[in-house]
Amino acid sequence: MVHTVSYAFRNDDTSIMTLDSIGWQIVSSEEYRCPSDDRPDPGHVVFQYTLNGQGYLDIDNQTLPLPKGHALLVKIAGEHCYYYKQENNEPWEFIWINIRGDEANRIWDMMHDNEGHVIRRNADSPLIQELWQIIHLIHQEKVTDKYRLSMQIYRWLLILVQTSRDAEKDIGALSITTIEKCKKFIRENYASPLTLDLLASHCDINKHYLCRLFQKSEKTSPLAYLKDRRIEVAIRLLRTTELPISQIGQQCGFESPSYFGKVFRQYMSMSPKEYRLNKLEFPYEAIYYE
Template sequence: MLKPSSFGFRTNDRSILTLDSIGWQLINSPEYVFDGTARPDTGHVIFQYTLSGLGYIEVEGQRFTLPAGTGFMVKVPSRHNYYYVAQEEPWEVIWLNIRGEEANRIWDLIVDREGPVIRREADSPVIAEFWTMLSGIAEGTLTDKYQLSVRVYEWMLSLLRTSREPGTELSASTSTIVDKAKRYMKEHYAQPVTLETIAGHCEINKHYLCRLFQKAERTSPLAYLRDRRVEAAVGLLRTTEWPVQEICKRCGFDSPSYFGKVFREYMAMTPLEYRQKKLEFPYDAIYYE
Protein backbone atom coordinates (compact mmCIF):
# COMPACT_ATOMS: atom_id res chain seq x y z
CA MET A 1 0.00 0.00 0.00
CA LEU A 2 1.39 3.39 -0.98
CA LYS A 3 2.32 5.63 1.94
CA PRO A 4 4.19 8.93 2.42
CA SER A 5 7.72 8.39 1.15
CA SER A 6 10.33 9.96 -1.09
CA PHE A 7 12.82 8.72 -3.68
CA GLY A 8 15.91 10.27 -5.25
CA PHE A 9 17.73 9.48 -8.48
CA ARG A 10 21.28 10.33 -9.46
CA THR A 11 22.74 10.21 -12.96
CA ASN A 12 25.32 12.13 -14.93
CA ASP A 13 23.34 11.71 -18.15
CA ARG A 14 22.25 15.20 -19.24
CA SER A 15 21.11 14.13 -22.71
CA ILE A 16 17.60 13.25 -21.49
CA LEU A 17 15.03 14.49 -19.01
CA THR A 18 15.81 13.02 -15.62
CA LEU A 19 13.77 12.69 -12.46
CA ASP A 20 15.82 14.11 -9.60
CA SER A 21 13.39 13.25 -6.79
CA ILE A 22 9.73 12.54 -6.08
CA GLY A 23 7.69 12.19 -2.94
CA TRP A 24 4.60 12.40 -0.75
CA GLN A 25 5.13 14.19 2.54
CA LEU A 26 3.36 15.39 5.70
CA ILE A 27 4.90 18.64 6.98
CA ASN A 28 4.26 19.77 10.54
CA SER A 29 7.43 21.64 11.50
CA PRO A 30 7.93 25.40 11.09
CA GLU A 31 11.56 24.56 10.31
CA TYR A 32 10.39 23.47 6.86
CA VAL A 33 11.71 26.40 4.79
CA PHE A 34 13.33 26.35 1.35
CA ASP A 35 15.05 29.43 -0.04
CA GLY A 36 15.52 29.15 -3.80
CA THR A 37 18.61 31.35 -3.75
CA ALA A 38 20.42 29.42 -1.01
CA ARG A 39 19.81 25.75 -1.84
CA PRO A 40 22.93 23.65 -2.43
CA ASP A 41 21.10 21.51 -5.01
CA THR A 42 20.61 23.50 -8.22
CA GLY A 43 19.77 23.01 -11.86
CA HIS A 44 16.30 21.50 -11.53
CA VAL A 45 12.65 22.54 -11.59
CA ILE A 46 10.14 21.85 -8.81
CA PHE A 47 6.43 21.02 -8.82
CA GLN A 48 4.78 20.79 -5.40
CA TYR A 49 1.04 20.26 -4.89
CA THR A 50 -1.07 20.57 -1.75
CA LEU A 51 -3.31 17.61 -0.86
CA SER A 52 -4.47 19.05 2.46
CA GLY A 53 -3.50 21.72 4.97
CA LEU A 54 -1.90 25.00 4.01
CA GLY A 55 1.51 26.23 2.97
CA TYR A 56 2.98 29.45 1.64
CA ILE A 57 5.35 30.55 -1.08
CA GLU A 58 6.93 33.90 -1.88
CA VAL A 59 8.02 34.48 -5.47
CA GLU A 60 9.81 37.66 -6.49
CA GLY A 61 8.50 39.34 -3.33
CA GLN A 62 4.85 38.29 -3.82
CA ARG A 63 3.28 35.98 -1.24
CA PHE A 64 0.82 33.20 -2.19
CA THR A 65 -1.15 30.79 -0.02
CA LEU A 66 -1.18 27.14 -1.06
CA PRO A 67 -4.43 25.45 0.01
CA ALA A 68 -5.58 22.02 -1.21
CA GLY A 69 -5.83 21.85 -4.99
CA THR A 70 -3.04 24.33 -5.66
CA GLY A 71 0.59 23.78 -6.56
CA PHE A 72 3.62 25.86 -7.33
CA MET A 73 6.23 25.69 -10.07
CA VAL A 74 9.69 27.15 -9.58
CA LYS A 75 13.24 26.74 -10.79
CA VAL A 76 16.33 26.31 -8.65
CA PRO A 77 18.00 28.69 -8.31
CA SER A 78 15.48 31.55 -8.43
CA ARG A 79 13.98 34.11 -6.06
CA HIS A 80 11.43 32.05 -4.18
CA ASN A 81 10.86 30.83 -0.66
CA TYR A 82 8.28 28.23 0.37
CA TYR A 83 7.49 27.29 3.94
CA TYR A 84 5.07 25.96 6.55
CA VAL A 85 3.59 27.99 9.42
CA ALA A 86 2.66 26.05 12.57
CA GLN A 87 -1.07 25.26 12.67
CA GLU A 88 -3.41 22.47 13.75
CA GLU A 89 -3.34 20.60 10.46
CA PRO A 90 -0.09 19.47 8.80
CA TRP A 91 0.70 20.48 5.23
CA GLU A 92 0.33 17.36 3.09
CA VAL A 93 2.07 17.64 -0.29
CA ILE A 94 3.27 15.67 -3.27
CA TRP A 95 6.26 16.89 -5.25
CA LEU A 96 8.77 16.10 -7.93
CA ASN A 97 12.00 17.67 -9.13
CA ILE A 98 13.10 17.31 -12.76
CA ARG A 99 16.31 18.11 -14.61
CA GLY A 100 16.70 18.88 -18.30
CA GLU A 101 16.40 21.71 -20.82
CA GLU A 102 12.92 20.60 -21.89
CA ALA A 103 11.71 20.78 -18.29
CA ASN A 104 12.89 24.39 -18.07
CA ARG A 105 11.19 25.24 -21.36
CA ILE A 106 7.85 23.73 -20.33
CA TRP A 107 8.04 25.36 -16.89
CA ASP A 108 8.47 28.75 -18.61
CA LEU A 109 5.47 28.12 -20.87
CA ILE A 110 3.19 27.20 -17.98
CA VAL A 111 4.34 29.98 -15.67
CA ASP A 112 3.81 32.49 -18.50
CA ARG A 113 0.21 31.28 -18.81
CA GLU A 114 -0.74 30.74 -15.19
CA GLY A 115 1.87 32.29 -12.96
CA PRO A 116 3.94 30.39 -10.39
CA VAL A 117 0.86 29.03 -8.57
CA ILE A 118 -1.40 26.71 -10.54
CA ARG A 119 -4.67 24.97 -9.77
CA ARG A 120 -5.57 21.39 -10.64
CA GLU A 121 -8.37 19.15 -9.38
CA ALA A 122 -7.31 16.20 -7.24
CA ASP A 123 -8.74 13.85 -9.90
CA SER A 124 -7.14 15.66 -12.85
CA PRO A 125 -4.89 13.67 -15.21
CA VAL A 126 -1.84 15.55 -13.92
CA ILE A 127 -2.35 14.33 -10.36
CA ALA A 128 -3.55 10.86 -11.39
CA GLU A 129 -0.42 10.35 -13.51
CA PHE A 130 1.75 11.51 -10.63
CA TRP A 131 0.29 8.81 -8.36
CA THR A 132 0.83 6.16 -11.04
CA MET A 133 4.47 7.19 -11.38
CA LEU A 134 5.06 7.28 -7.62
CA SER A 135 3.42 3.85 -7.19
CA GLY A 136 5.65 2.31 -9.86
CA ILE A 137 8.75 3.74 -8.21
CA ALA A 138 7.67 2.61 -4.74
CA GLU A 139 7.04 -0.92 -6.04
CA GLY A 140 10.45 -1.01 -7.73
CA THR A 141 9.02 -1.54 -11.22
CA LEU A 142 9.89 1.95 -12.48
CA THR A 143 13.54 2.80 -11.82
CA ASP A 144 15.25 2.62 -15.23
CA LYS A 145 16.35 6.14 -16.21
CA TYR A 146 14.97 5.86 -19.73
CA GLN A 147 11.58 4.59 -18.59
CA LEU A 148 11.50 7.35 -16.00
CA SER A 149 12.38 9.94 -18.62
CA VAL A 150 9.44 8.82 -20.79
CA ARG A 151 7.02 8.89 -17.87
CA VAL A 152 8.21 12.30 -16.68
CA TYR A 153 7.87 13.73 -20.18
CA GLU A 154 4.35 12.30 -20.49
CA TRP A 155 3.50 13.88 -17.13
CA MET A 156 4.84 17.25 -18.26
CA LEU A 157 2.82 17.10 -21.48
CA SER A 158 -0.29 16.41 -19.40
CA LEU A 159 0.58 19.43 -17.28
CA LEU A 160 1.08 21.53 -20.41
CA ARG A 161 -2.11 20.30 -22.05
CA THR A 162 -4.18 21.41 -19.06
CA SER A 163 -2.51 24.82 -18.79
CA ARG A 164 -4.03 26.52 -21.84
CA GLU A 165 -5.67 29.20 -19.74
CA PRO A 166 -6.23 29.79 -16.03
CA GLY A 167 -9.27 27.83 -14.91
CA THR A 168 -9.24 25.34 -17.79
CA GLU A 169 -7.93 22.36 -15.85
CA LEU A 170 -9.64 19.13 -16.78
CA SER A 171 -11.05 16.64 -14.30
CA ALA A 172 -10.83 12.92 -14.97
CA SER A 173 -14.59 12.79 -15.64
CA THR A 174 -14.31 15.55 -18.26
CA SER A 175 -11.43 13.77 -19.97
CA THR A 176 -13.43 10.53 -20.01
CA ILE A 177 -16.43 12.19 -21.66
CA VAL A 178 -14.31 13.98 -24.27
CA ASP A 179 -12.34 10.82 -25.04
CA LYS A 180 -15.60 8.91 -25.45
CA ALA A 181 -16.91 11.52 -27.89
CA LYS A 182 -13.65 11.52 -29.88
CA ARG A 183 -13.62 7.73 -30.09
CA TYR A 184 -17.23 7.70 -31.30
CA MET A 185 -16.47 10.22 -34.05
CA LYS A 186 -13.39 8.31 -35.18
CA GLU A 187 -15.42 5.12 -35.47
CA HIS A 188 -18.55 6.64 -37.08
CA TYR A 189 -17.27 9.48 -39.28
CA ALA A 190 -18.72 7.76 -42.38
CA GLN A 191 -22.23 7.94 -40.95
CA PRO A 192 -24.58 10.97 -40.79
CA VAL A 193 -23.37 11.93 -37.31
CA THR A 194 -24.95 14.97 -35.63
CA LEU A 195 -24.18 16.86 -32.48
CA GLU A 196 -27.23 15.25 -30.93
CA THR A 197 -26.05 11.72 -31.69
CA ILE A 198 -22.60 12.38 -30.25
CA ALA A 199 -24.07 13.90 -27.09
CA GLY A 200 -26.54 11.03 -26.81
CA HIS A 201 -23.73 8.51 -27.01
CA CYS A 202 -21.98 10.35 -24.16
CA GLU A 203 -25.27 10.60 -22.21
CA ILE A 204 -25.09 14.38 -21.83
CA ASN A 205 -26.81 17.27 -23.60
CA LYS A 206 -25.25 18.82 -26.67
CA HIS A 207 -24.60 22.22 -25.07
CA TYR A 208 -22.65 20.66 -22.21
CA LEU A 209 -20.71 18.51 -24.68
CA CYS A 210 -19.70 21.61 -26.65
CA ARG A 211 -18.48 23.36 -23.49
CA LEU A 212 -16.42 20.36 -22.39
CA PHE A 213 -15.00 19.81 -25.87
CA GLN A 214 -14.03 23.45 -26.29
CA LYS A 215 -12.35 23.40 -22.89
CA ALA A 216 -10.39 20.24 -23.61
CA GLU A 217 -9.66 20.50 -27.34
CA ARG A 218 -10.04 24.20 -28.15
CA THR A 219 -12.40 23.29 -30.98
CA SER A 220 -15.99 22.09 -31.46
CA PRO A 221 -17.12 18.46 -31.77
CA LEU A 222 -18.27 18.99 -35.36
CA ALA A 223 -14.97 20.62 -36.34
CA TYR A 224 -13.19 17.61 -34.83
CA LEU A 225 -15.48 15.32 -36.84
CA ARG A 226 -14.72 17.25 -40.03
CA ASP A 227 -10.97 16.79 -39.41
CA ARG A 228 -11.45 13.03 -39.17
CA ARG A 229 -13.48 12.96 -42.39
CA VAL A 230 -10.85 14.88 -44.33
CA GLU A 231 -8.15 12.59 -42.95
CA ALA A 232 -10.10 9.58 -44.19
CA ALA A 233 -10.65 11.18 -47.59
CA VAL A 234 -6.94 11.93 -48.03
CA GLY A 235 -6.12 8.32 -47.34
CA LEU A 236 -8.76 6.94 -49.73
CA LEU A 237 -7.71 9.29 -52.52
CA ARG A 238 -4.20 7.83 -52.40
CA THR A 239 -4.86 4.19 -51.55
CA THR A 240 -7.91 3.41 -53.73
CA GLU A 241 -9.13 4.03 -57.24
CA TRP A 242 -12.64 4.90 -56.05
CA PRO A 243 -14.31 7.87 -57.76
CA VAL A 244 -14.34 11.11 -55.80
CA GLN A 245 -18.12 10.79 -55.39
CA GLU A 246 -17.70 7.38 -53.75
CA ILE A 247 -15.03 8.71 -51.39
CA CYS A 248 -17.29 11.64 -50.53
CA LYS A 249 -20.02 9.19 -49.55
CA ARG A 250 -17.73 6.87 -47.59
CA CYS A 251 -16.32 9.77 -45.57
CA GLY A 252 -19.70 11.10 -44.45
CA PHE A 253 -19.94 14.27 -46.54
CA ASP A 254 -23.42 15.42 -47.58
CA SER A 255 -22.59 16.12 -51.21
CA PRO A 256 -19.65 16.15 -53.65
CA SER A 257 -19.80 19.95 -53.88
CA TYR A 258 -19.57 20.35 -50.10
CA PHE A 259 -16.79 17.75 -49.98
CA GLY A 260 -14.86 19.68 -52.63
CA LYS A 261 -15.30 22.95 -50.74
CA VAL A 262 -14.11 21.52 -47.42
CA PHE A 263 -11.20 19.67 -49.03
CA ARG A 264 -9.98 22.88 -50.68
CA GLU A 265 -10.10 24.67 -47.32
CA TYR A 266 -7.78 22.04 -45.86
CA MET A 267 -5.50 21.25 -48.79
CA ALA A 268 -5.76 24.33 -51.05
CA MET A 269 -6.65 22.06 -53.99
CA THR A 270 -9.45 19.82 -55.18
CA PRO A 271 -9.63 16.12 -54.26
CA LEU A 272 -8.76 15.17 -57.84
CA GLU A 273 -5.74 17.49 -57.87
CA TYR A 274 -4.46 15.93 -54.65
CA ARG A 275 -4.82 12.46 -56.13
CA GLN A 276 -2.77 13.52 -59.15
CA LYS A 277 -0.02 15.43 -57.32
CA LYS A 278 1.80 12.47 -55.82
CA LEU A 279 5.24 13.94 -56.32
CA GLU A 280 4.50 17.29 -54.69
CA PHE A 281 2.39 15.73 -51.90
CA PRO A 282 3.67 12.15 -51.36
CA TYR A 283 1.46 11.42 -48.34
CA ASP A 284 -0.85 8.44 -47.98
CA ALA A 285 -2.24 9.96 -44.79
CA ILE A 286 -2.37 13.40 -43.15
CA TYR A 287 -3.47 13.96 -39.54
CA TYR A 288 -4.97 17.15 -38.13
CA GLU A 289 -4.89 16.35 -34.39
Protein backbone atom coordinates in the same frame (compact mmCIF):
# COMPACT_ATOMS: atom_id res chain seq x y z
CA MET B 1 4.21 2.28 1.26
CA VAL B 2 5.37 4.25 4.28
CA HIS B 3 5.44 7.98 4.83
CA THR B 4 8.50 10.17 4.27
CA VAL B 5 10.05 8.33 1.38
CA SER B 6 12.45 10.35 -0.74
CA TYR B 7 14.90 9.53 -3.51
CA ALA B 8 17.56 11.50 -5.37
CA PHE B 9 19.27 10.69 -8.66
CA ARG B 10 22.58 12.05 -9.87
CA ASN B 11 23.98 11.92 -13.39
CA ASP B 12 25.56 14.32 -15.86
CA ASP B 13 23.35 13.47 -18.84
CA THR B 14 21.94 16.71 -20.26
CA SER B 15 20.71 15.14 -23.50
CA ILE B 16 17.38 14.10 -21.97
CA MET B 17 15.04 15.28 -19.24
CA THR B 18 15.91 13.47 -16.00
CA LEU B 19 14.61 13.02 -12.48
CA ASP B 20 16.53 14.84 -9.78
CA SER B 21 14.44 13.90 -6.73
CA ILE B 22 11.00 12.72 -5.73
CA GLY B 23 9.24 11.92 -2.49
CA TRP B 24 6.38 11.90 -0.01
CA GLN B 25 6.94 13.90 3.16
CA ILE B 26 5.30 15.24 6.30
CA VAL B 27 6.72 18.33 8.02
CA SER B 28 5.64 19.85 11.31
CA SER B 29 8.50 22.25 12.06
CA GLU B 30 8.92 25.81 10.88
CA GLU B 31 12.54 24.92 10.19
CA TYR B 32 11.27 23.57 6.88
CA ARG B 33 12.03 26.37 4.43
CA CYS B 34 13.14 26.10 0.80
CA PRO B 35 14.48 29.45 -0.43
CA SER B 36 15.71 29.45 -4.02
CA ASP B 37 18.98 31.19 -3.18
CA ASP B 38 20.06 28.27 -0.96
CA ARG B 39 19.44 25.59 -3.60
CA PRO B 40 22.33 23.66 -5.20
CA ASP B 41 20.22 22.69 -8.22
CA PRO B 42 19.76 25.79 -10.43
CA GLY B 43 17.96 25.12 -13.70
CA HIS B 44 15.61 22.55 -12.19
CA VAL B 45 11.83 22.76 -11.74
CA VAL B 46 9.76 21.66 -8.75
CA PHE B 47 6.18 20.44 -8.40
CA GLN B 48 4.95 20.06 -4.79
CA TYR B 49 1.37 18.95 -4.06
CA THR B 50 -0.38 19.30 -0.71
CA LEU B 51 -2.11 16.15 0.54
CA ASN B 52 -3.02 17.54 3.97
CA GLY B 53 -2.33 20.65 5.98
CA GLN B 54 -1.00 23.78 4.34
CA GLY B 55 2.21 25.39 3.22
CA TYR B 56 3.03 28.80 1.76
CA LEU B 57 4.87 30.12 -1.26
CA ASP B 58 6.47 33.56 -1.37
CA ILE B 59 6.99 34.63 -4.98
CA ASP B 60 6.61 37.77 -7.09
CA ASN B 61 6.14 39.92 -3.95
CA GLN B 62 3.14 37.94 -2.75
CA THR B 63 2.39 35.07 -0.36
CA LEU B 64 0.34 32.23 -1.86
CA PRO B 65 -1.26 29.59 0.40
CA LEU B 66 -0.85 25.93 -0.53
CA PRO B 67 -3.86 24.16 1.03
CA LYS B 68 -4.96 20.60 0.38
CA GLY B 69 -5.42 19.90 -3.32
CA HIS B 70 -3.05 22.65 -4.47
CA ALA B 71 0.46 22.42 -5.90
CA LEU B 72 3.28 24.86 -6.42
CA LEU B 73 5.25 25.00 -9.66
CA VAL B 74 8.53 26.89 -9.36
CA LYS B 75 11.79 27.11 -11.26
CA ILE B 76 14.82 26.96 -9.00
CA ALA B 77 16.39 29.75 -11.03
CA GLY B 78 13.60 32.14 -9.99
CA GLU B 79 13.48 33.96 -6.66
CA HIS B 80 11.01 32.32 -4.26
CA CYS B 81 10.64 30.48 -0.96
CA TYR B 82 8.16 27.81 0.11
CA TYR B 83 7.76 26.91 3.76
CA TYR B 84 5.60 25.65 6.64
CA LYS B 85 4.00 27.64 9.48
CA GLN B 86 2.64 26.01 12.64
CA GLU B 87 -0.36 28.32 12.92
CA ASN B 88 -2.92 25.51 12.52
CA ASN B 89 -1.00 22.81 14.41
CA GLU B 90 -1.58 20.46 11.47
CA PRO B 91 1.48 19.01 9.71
CA TRP B 92 2.04 19.74 6.04
CA GLU B 93 1.89 16.51 4.06
CA PHE B 94 2.93 16.62 0.41
CA ILE B 95 4.44 14.78 -2.51
CA TRP B 96 6.96 16.40 -4.81
CA ILE B 97 9.05 15.91 -7.92
CA ASN B 98 12.17 17.83 -8.99
CA ILE B 99 13.06 17.60 -12.71
CA ARG B 100 16.03 18.86 -14.69
CA GLY B 101 16.03 19.61 -18.41
CA ASP B 102 15.25 22.36 -20.89
CA GLU B 103 11.89 20.86 -21.84
CA ALA B 104 10.71 20.89 -18.23
CA ASN B 105 11.62 24.58 -17.97
CA ARG B 106 9.70 25.33 -21.16
CA ILE B 107 6.61 23.53 -19.85
CA TRP B 108 6.88 25.39 -16.51
CA ASP B 109 6.83 28.69 -18.39
CA MET B 110 3.73 27.59 -20.28
CA MET B 111 2.04 26.42 -17.08
CA HIS B 112 2.75 29.74 -15.40
CA ASP B 113 1.15 31.56 -18.33
CA ASN B 114 -1.92 29.30 -18.12
CA GLU B 115 -2.47 28.91 -14.37
CA GLY B 116 0.18 30.76 -12.40
CA HIS B 117 2.59 29.43 -9.78
CA VAL B 118 -0.11 27.54 -7.84
CA ILE B 119 -2.50 25.09 -9.49
CA ARG B 120 -5.41 23.05 -8.16
CA ARG B 121 -5.95 19.34 -8.86
CA ASN B 122 -8.00 16.67 -7.08
CA ALA B 123 -6.11 13.94 -5.25
CA ASP B 124 -7.68 11.32 -7.53
CA SER B 125 -6.84 13.21 -10.72
CA PRO B 126 -4.69 11.49 -13.40
CA LEU B 127 -1.86 13.94 -12.69
CA ILE B 128 -1.55 13.05 -9.01
CA GLN B 129 -2.17 9.34 -9.56
CA GLU B 130 0.61 9.26 -12.17
CA LEU B 131 2.98 10.92 -9.71
CA TRP B 132 2.13 8.23 -7.14
CA GLN B 133 2.89 5.65 -9.82
CA ILE B 134 6.40 7.03 -10.30
CA ILE B 135 6.98 6.90 -6.53
CA HIS B 136 5.67 3.33 -6.53
CA LEU B 137 8.04 2.30 -9.35
CA ILE B 138 11.02 3.56 -7.38
CA HIS B 139 9.96 2.50 -3.89
CA GLN B 140 8.32 -0.86 -4.58
CA GLU B 141 9.80 -2.01 -7.90
CA LYS B 142 13.25 -0.48 -7.35
CA VAL B 143 13.33 1.16 -10.78
CA THR B 144 16.36 3.45 -11.02
CA ASP B 145 17.24 3.37 -14.73
CA LYS B 146 17.38 6.98 -15.93
CA TYR B 147 15.77 6.18 -19.29
CA ARG B 148 12.85 4.32 -17.74
CA LEU B 149 12.30 7.15 -15.28
CA SER B 150 12.66 9.74 -18.02
CA MET B 151 9.84 8.05 -19.97
CA GLN B 152 7.66 8.22 -16.86
CA ILE B 153 8.47 11.91 -16.40
CA TYR B 154 7.57 12.71 -20.00
CA ARG B 155 4.27 10.89 -19.53
CA TRP B 156 3.57 12.81 -16.32
CA LEU B 157 4.38 16.14 -17.97
CA LEU B 158 2.03 15.37 -20.87
CA ILE B 159 -0.74 14.78 -18.32
CA LEU B 160 0.18 18.07 -16.64
CA VAL B 161 -0.15 19.94 -19.95
CA GLN B 162 -3.38 18.16 -20.86
CA THR B 163 -5.05 18.83 -17.54
CA SER B 164 -3.94 22.45 -17.70
CA ARG B 165 -5.61 22.88 -21.06
CA ASP B 166 -8.72 21.13 -19.76
CA ALA B 167 -8.75 23.51 -16.78
CA GLU B 168 -8.32 26.44 -19.16
CA LYS B 169 -11.51 25.40 -20.96
CA ASP B 170 -13.43 25.54 -17.67
CA ILE B 171 -16.82 24.87 -19.24
CA GLY B 172 -18.24 22.36 -16.77
CA ALA B 173 -19.15 18.70 -16.97
CA LEU B 174 -22.54 19.24 -18.62
CA SER B 175 -21.04 21.38 -21.37
CA ILE B 176 -18.26 18.85 -21.98
CA THR B 177 -20.93 16.14 -22.34
CA THR B 178 -22.78 18.32 -24.85
CA ILE B 179 -19.66 18.86 -26.94
CA GLU B 180 -18.80 15.17 -26.93
CA LYS B 181 -22.37 14.40 -27.99
CA CYS B 182 -22.03 16.84 -30.88
CA LYS B 183 -18.64 15.48 -31.95
CA LYS B 184 -19.91 11.90 -31.86
CA PHE B 185 -22.92 12.85 -33.98
CA ILE B 186 -20.64 14.55 -36.51
CA ARG B 187 -18.27 11.58 -36.71
CA GLU B 188 -21.17 9.19 -37.29
CA ASN B 189 -23.06 11.40 -39.77
CA TYR B 190 -20.39 13.37 -41.66
CA ALA B 191 -21.77 12.11 -45.01
CA SER B 192 -25.17 13.68 -44.35
CA PRO B 193 -26.03 17.32 -45.15
CA LEU B 194 -25.45 18.57 -41.60
CA THR B 195 -26.21 22.16 -40.66
CA LEU B 196 -25.54 24.17 -37.53
CA ASP B 197 -29.28 24.18 -36.78
CA LEU B 198 -29.37 20.39 -37.04
CA LEU B 199 -26.35 19.96 -34.75
CA ALA B 200 -27.81 22.34 -32.17
CA SER B 201 -31.15 20.55 -32.30
CA HIS B 202 -29.45 17.20 -31.74
CA CYS B 203 -27.71 18.65 -28.66
CA ASP B 204 -30.88 20.40 -27.43
CA ILE B 205 -29.20 23.81 -27.18
CA ASN B 206 -29.17 27.12 -29.01
CA LYS B 207 -26.85 27.14 -32.05
CA HIS B 208 -25.07 30.29 -30.90
CA TYR B 209 -24.39 28.74 -27.51
CA LEU B 210 -23.12 25.57 -29.22
CA CYS B 211 -20.66 27.67 -31.22
CA ARG B 212 -19.42 29.43 -28.08
CA LEU B 213 -18.92 26.11 -26.27
CA PHE B 214 -17.09 24.61 -29.24
CA GLN B 215 -14.82 27.62 -29.60
CA LYS B 216 -13.90 27.61 -25.93
CA SER B 217 -13.35 23.86 -25.74
CA GLU B 218 -12.01 22.93 -29.17
CA LYS B 219 -10.70 26.28 -30.46
CA THR B 220 -12.79 25.79 -33.59
CA SER B 221 -16.41 25.80 -34.75
CA PRO B 222 -18.79 22.82 -35.14
CA LEU B 223 -18.84 23.20 -38.93
CA ALA B 224 -15.04 23.46 -39.11
CA TYR B 225 -14.83 20.28 -37.02
CA LEU B 226 -17.24 18.65 -39.52
CA LYS B 227 -15.08 19.76 -42.45
CA ASP B 228 -11.98 18.27 -40.79
CA ARG B 229 -13.67 14.91 -40.40
CA ARG B 230 -14.89 14.92 -44.02
CA ILE B 231 -11.42 15.67 -45.37
CA GLU B 232 -9.88 12.97 -43.18
CA VAL B 233 -12.21 10.36 -44.70
CA ALA B 234 -11.66 11.70 -48.21
CA ILE B 235 -7.87 11.42 -47.85
CA ARG B 236 -8.18 7.82 -46.67
CA LEU B 237 -10.55 6.85 -49.51
CA LEU B 238 -8.34 8.47 -52.14
CA ARG B 239 -5.43 6.31 -51.07
CA THR B 240 -7.11 3.05 -50.08
CA THR B 241 -9.84 2.68 -52.74
CA GLU B 242 -10.29 3.04 -56.50
CA LEU B 243 -13.56 4.92 -56.12
CA PRO B 244 -14.08 7.80 -58.55
CA ILE B 245 -13.14 11.15 -57.00
CA SER B 246 -16.64 12.54 -57.54
CA GLN B 247 -18.09 9.58 -55.63
CA ILE B 248 -15.61 10.05 -52.77
CA GLY B 249 -16.63 13.69 -52.45
CA GLN B 250 -20.28 12.69 -52.34
CA GLN B 251 -19.68 9.96 -49.75
CA CYS B 252 -17.85 12.47 -47.57
CA GLY B 253 -20.76 14.90 -47.57
CA PHE B 254 -19.55 17.49 -50.09
CA GLU B 255 -22.44 18.91 -52.08
CA SER B 256 -20.61 19.02 -55.43
CA PRO B 257 -17.33 17.86 -57.02
CA SER B 258 -16.22 21.47 -57.46
CA TYR B 259 -16.79 22.30 -53.78
CA PHE B 260 -15.01 19.10 -52.76
CA GLY B 261 -12.03 20.10 -54.91
CA LYS B 262 -12.00 23.64 -53.51
CA VAL B 263 -12.03 22.50 -49.86
CA PHE B 264 -9.50 19.73 -50.48
CA ARG B 265 -7.09 22.22 -52.05
CA GLN B 266 -7.42 24.45 -48.95
CA TYR B 267 -6.16 21.56 -46.82
CA MET B 268 -3.59 19.91 -49.08
CA SER B 269 -2.61 22.67 -51.55
CA MET B 270 -3.43 20.29 -54.42
CA SER B 271 -6.44 18.69 -56.03
CA PRO B 272 -7.84 15.29 -54.95
CA LYS B 273 -6.49 13.79 -58.20
CA GLU B 274 -3.02 15.20 -57.62
CA TYR B 275 -3.00 13.84 -54.07
CA ARG B 276 -4.08 10.39 -55.25
CA LEU B 277 -1.18 10.31 -57.72
CA ASN B 278 1.43 12.00 -55.54
CA LYS B 279 2.37 9.02 -53.36
CA LEU B 280 6.05 9.81 -53.04
CA GLU B 281 5.72 13.16 -51.31
CA PHE B 282 2.56 12.21 -49.37
CA PRO B 283 2.82 8.44 -48.68
CA TYR B 284 0.13 8.46 -45.97
CA GLU B 285 -3.02 6.38 -45.99
CA ALA B 286 -4.60 8.74 -43.46
CA ILE B 287 -4.08 12.27 -42.11
CA TYR B 288 -5.82 13.50 -38.96
CA TYR B 289 -6.67 17.09 -38.07
CA GLU B 290 -7.42 16.70 -34.35
